[in-house]
Amino acid sequence: MAEAGKNGQRRILEATGMTKRFSGLVAVDSLDFYIPEGAIASIIGPNGAGKTTFFNCITGFYQIDEGAILFEGARISGKTPDLITRAGISRTFQNIRLFNNMSAIENIMVGQEPHLRSSWIGAILGLPSTRREDDGCEDRARELLHFVGLEGKGDMLSKNLSYGDQRRLEIARALANRPKLVLLDEPTAGMNPRETIETTDFIRRLRDELGITVVLIEHDMRVVMEISEHITVLDYGRKIAEGLPRDIQTNLKVIEAYLGSGAAQSNTVTKPGI
Amino acid sequence: MNILASEASRRILRLGLLSGGFILFAGVIGMIAAFHEREVVDDFISLGQVLLLAAPFVTSYMAATQMLETGESPRMALAGGLVIGVLCALPTVILLLFNSDDYRYLLDTSLKLIPFVAASYLAWKSHAQGNETRQVAATWLIAALLIGIVSFGFALIFEVKGDLRGVLVNVDRDWVEVVTFDHRRELWTGIGLLLAASAGAGLAGVVMRILPDIPRRALLYGLGITLLVGAFGETVRLILQENLDRDTLREIFRRDTLRQNAAAMLFIISTLAGFLWAMFGGRAQSEFAALDDSRRQQVRNLGMLLFAALLLALPWLIGRTLSDVAVTIGIFVLMGLGLNIAIGLAGLLDLGYVTNYAVGAYILAVLTSIGPLGLFKGTFTFWMVIPIALLAAMFAGFIFAVPVLRMRGDYLAIATLGFGEIIGKLALSDWLKPLIGGAQGVQNIPKPFLFSTELKNPEQLYYIVLVASLVTLFVSIRLNNSRTGRQWMAIREDEDVATAIGIDTARAKLLAFTLSAATGGVAGAIFAAKVGTVFPNSFTVFISINVLSLIIVGGIASNPGIVVGAVVLIGMPELLREFSDFRFLMYGALLILMMINRPQGFIPSKLVMHEVHAGVKPKVSAGD
Numbered sequence: 001m002a003e004a005g006k007n008g009q010r011r012i013l014e015a016t017g018m019t020k021r022f023s024g025l026v027a028v029d030s031l032d033f034y035i036p037e038g039a040i041a042s043i044i045g046p047n048g049a050g051k052t053t054f055f056n057c058i059t060g061f062y063q064i065d066e067g068a069i070l071f072e073g074a075r076i077s078g079k080t081p082d083l084i085t086r087a088g089i090s091r092t093f094q095n096i097r098l099f100n101n102m103s104a105i106e107n108i109m110v111g112q113e114p115h116l117r118s119s120w121i122g123a124i125l126g127l128p129s130t131r132r133e134d135d136g137c138e139d140r141a142r143e144l145l146h147f148v149g150l151e152g153k154g155d156m157l158s159k160n161l162s163y164g165d166q167r168r169l170e171i172a173r174a175l176a177n178r179p180k181l182v183l184l185d186e187p188t189a190g191m192n193p194r195e196t197i198e199t200t201d202f203i204r205r206l207r208d209e210l211g212i213t214v215v216l217i218e219h220d221m222r223v224v225m226e227i228s229e230h231i232t233v234l235d236y237g238r239k240i241a242e243g244l245p246r247d248i249q250t251n252l253k254v255i256e257a258y259l260g261s262g263a264a265q266s267n268t269v270t271k272p273g274i
Numbered sequence: 275m276n277i278l279a280s281e282a283s284r285r286i287l288r289l290g291l292l293s294g295g296f297i298l299f300a301g302v303i304g305m306i307a308a309f310h311e312r313e314v315v316d317d318f319i320s321l322g323q324v325l326l327l328a329a330p331f332v333t334s335y336m337a338a339t340q341m342l343e344t345g346e347s348p349r350m351a352l353a354g355g356l357v358i359g360v361l362c363a364l365p366t367v368i369l370l371l372f373n374s375d376d377y378r379y380l381l382d383t384s385l386k387l388i389p390f391v392a393a394s395y396l397a398w399k400s401h402a403q404g405n406e407t408r409q410v411a412a413t414w415l416i417a418a419l420l421i422g423i424v425s426f427g428f429a430l431i432f433e434v435k436g437d438l439r440g441v442l443v444n445v446d447r448d449w450v451e452v453v454t455f456d457h458r459r460e461l462w463t464g465i466g467l468l469l470a471a472s473a474g475a476g477l478a479g480v481v482m483r484i485l486p487d488i489p490r491r492a493l494l495y496g497l498g499i500t501l502l503v504g505a506f507g508e509t510v511r512l513i514l515q516e517n518l519d520r521d522t523l524r525e526i527f528r529r530d531t532l533r534q535n536a537a538a539m540l541f542i543i544s545t546l547a548g549f550l551w552a553m554f555g556g557r558a559q560s561e562f563a564a565l566d567d568s569r570r571q572q573v574r575n576l577g578m579l580l581f582a583a584l585l586l587a588l589p590w591l592i593g594r595t596l597s598d599v600a601v602t603i604g605i606f607v608l609m610g611l612g613l614n615i616a617i618g619l620a621g622l623l624d625l626g627y628v629t630n631y632a633v634g635a636y637i638l639a640v641l642t643s644i645g646p647l648g649l650f651k652g653t654f655t656f657w658m659v660i661p662i663a664l665l666a667a668m669f670a671g672f673i674f675a676v677p678v679l680r681m682r683g684d685y686l687a688i689a690t691l692g693f694g695e696i697i698g699k700l701a702l703s704d705w706l707k708p709l710i711g712g713a714q715g716v717q718n719i720p721k722p723f724l725f726s727t728e729l730k731n732p733e734q735l736y737y738i739v740l741v742a743s744l745v746t747l748f749v750s751i752r753l754n755n756s757r758t759g760r761q762w763m764a765i766r767e768d769e770d771v772a773t774a775i776g777i778d779t780a781r782a783k784l785l786a787f788t789l790s791a792a793t794g795g796v797a798g799a800i801f802a803a804k805v806g807t808v809f810p811n812s813f814t815v816f817i818s819i820n821v822l823s824l825i826i827v828g829g830i831a832s833n834p835g836i837v838v839g840a841v842v843l844i845g846m847p848e849l850l851r852e853f854s855d856f857r858f859l860m861y862g863a864l865l866i867l868m869m870i871n872r873p874q875g876f877i878p879s880k881l882v883m884h885e886v887h888a889g890v891k892p893k894v895s896a897g898d
Binding site for chain 1: 748749752753755756757758759760761763764767768770771772773774775776777778779785789
């Protein structure tokens with residue numbers, strides 16, 4: 001169904017009345033939001049605003065208590081994480097969660113799981129179709145390794161990669177699923193300015209070259225303002241603002257949430273890197 | 275320098291007393307006397323005496339290594355070795371004195387003195403810490419009272435019983451014979467011998483450490499091989515019996531023990547061989563490493579070929595008795611490979627593996643038995659039932675896996691442990707008695723036939739186990755390098771993320787449990803055909819624990835490790851009857867030692883080696 005958004009864009013992800021409670025604590029409070037298809041969108045908000053919970057609800061890690069989440073018009077709330085991933089949503093984690101004792105290439109190969117068909121019997125018998133799929137799987141993994149700039153490091157155990165490389169590898173694993181939507185949880189966390197710029201460019205390439213809709217949680221306001229086309233601001237589990245970066249920058253509620261009510265007088269978010 | 279010396283001497287004291295305590299313990303539980311039954315070299319040294327001397331030898335070797343590393347002089351190390359040797363014997367000497375009729379009063383006196391000495395020591399410590407006189411006095415009084423009560427209790431027990439034997443049943447004539455080197459009547463000569471031998475072993479350990487690398491390695495090889503051949507004399511004789519004539523055999527062995535001449539020859543030959551290996555082994559290895567890939571592969575293939583030939587010819591090389599042991603080891607290798615699919619590949623700690631073993635065994639028993647409980651009285655043959663047993667075990671594995679799919683780690687282990695117990699109880703139950711015979715079990719299971727030959731000897735059954743193990747090995751290697759294997763790895767590493775990237779974890783885990791169960795079922799069926807009778811008693815939790823232990827000792831997820839683990843944990847107690855009495859004690863000790871010194875197992879898989887040695891990477895904070 002995919003209704004038209006404000007700019008005539010289709011909405012790839014949409015939620016209505018999404019609520020998640022943890023025994024009394026309301027982490028996400030009847031949230032309505034949408035992500036335009038083909039956009040680079042950001043979720044921002046102070047610490048504890050419910051951003052990661054929001055991601056966990058979308059990807060099925062948490063079951064929401066009320067409301068509905070639609071992906072490409074089909075309901076995904078209530079489904080298990082593997083089914084949601086199969087529908088075309090991939091994610092990365094705030095604290096990198098690679099399969100540490102698997103090589104980089106194996107991490108990407110196992111990430112292609114939703115597109116693999118071969119069975120264990122085929123593997124035991126060494127059927128040609130299984131071999132073909134395995135080879136294809138490895139070729140595609142090498143391509144992705146190249147795409148994220150890790151060529152030549154495929155056989156290293158992922159835990160032996162540098163921090164920045166691990167972040168890239170996690171993104172490569174997320175891409176292995178050929179997602180339509182990828183959720184990146186603080187992709188530039190812990191990076192130096194140069195790595196941050198590289199990552200920002202890289203996120204653009206995801207959208208421009210692969211046509212993937214990107215949603216990021218990000219604390220670095222420079223990154224957010226530079227690449228986002230759509231921003232949703234959360235505070236205490238509620239949406240307090242939504243729109244284009246320039247609207248958010250001047251939104252009083254946002255400034256209040258970040259800097260306290262006194263700062264709202266100054267009228268702009270001047271301090272980067274909150 | 276002074277501090278260093280005192281620290282080193284304290285370490286020596288600690289190591290020596292620890293080792294001495296071990297010898298005392300081994301004596302008190304009857305291990306030394308039991309091991310004495312086995313002569314290592316005829317009329318020269320027994321396994322019990324080896325145990326007695328190995329402790330100071332190994333301890334002082336270790337202590338010397340540490341001392342030399344911290345820059346102590348060799349002379350100091352020698353002195354340390356001497357002290358360790360004496361300390362190793364000391365607790366045993368004291369027990370010997372307490373045990374003898376002439377010096378029993380020593381025990382009484384010391385039991386009475388202990389409260390005073392101990393209390394005074396504590397009071398002195400309290401004083402040294404700067405406490406007031408009143409507190410020191412109170413400490414003394416309370417300690418004297420408390421320790422006195424315990425000590426008095428012991429004194430009372432010994433007085434009532436008359437001697438130590440009443441309390442420590444293994445402190446008997448046999449034990450005294452061993453530790454005094456057969457001088458039970460002349461106690462002081464015996465004690466002197468014990469002290470001298472122990473001190474000598476301690477010194478020898480240090481000397482061995484001080485020797486240059488090459489002769490040391492050569493001597494250690496020689497000593498190790500001679501002791502091993504001597505200890506397993508019976509086994510070695512059985513192997514040689516197949517290939518040598520009687521007279522030659524008689525020159526080497528007196529019954530099952532190595533003769534002195536033969537032992538000396540063996541020692542010289544193996545030392546020489548060790549010397550050659552120490553001299554040129556490194557060069558051979560580096561030359562092998564320098565070969566180009568295809569050549570290296572050729573050498574490896576040749577090695578594999580030789581190994582395959584050895585495996586094929588094994589029963590004819592080792593004879594009937596040992597083939598029987600080989601079949602038992604093989605059944606456990608098979609189970610190890612199967613359980614490794616769940617534990618090593620998918621990371622599912624399954625403690626109820628005996629379930630599948632029992633299912634396989636009972637299915638074969640009931641379907642093929644020609645006894646009263648046989649359902650078909652010989653219509654079904656072994657080969658027809660093997661696939662049925664496999665499927666039945668898979669089904670059982672599947673059924674038991676369903677309720678535990680959502681469990682992880684410790685919870686999974688406990689739940690599966692429970693399932694293992696359930697199977698044992700079911701086998702014993704009245705409910706199933708009409709079908710599987712309760713405590714009597716199922717009897718009269720015929721041996722398998724190959725065409726018209728009955729495979730009744732262990733030499734023949736060996737090939738069934740070999741083929742089954744090779745098939746399992748093949749399957750598990752194929753799976754490990756496949757999509758399924760990667761799914762399992764992902765689940766083992768991080769189950770949440772595995773779900774998040776789209777793996778149907780429930781399905782993958784079910785498959786791991788089911789395939790692992792299939793192997794257990796085949797192992798059970800072969801076991802049933804081998805022994806011909808199936809009792810509930812054969813299917814206790816110890817089967818599960820044995821299989822788990824052999825995987826851990828050999829190295830988790832390492833296929834060669836499983837074979838080594840099975841040979842050590844299953845084969846050794848079968849070959850050395852003296853061991854089997856202390857089987858679980860030695861399992862426990864071995865597992866603890868392995869966990870401390872070599873947690874990755876004897877032959878670690880590459881993966882686990884990384885895991886153990888890499889240590890914990892500092893967690894990078896998420897930058898907020």
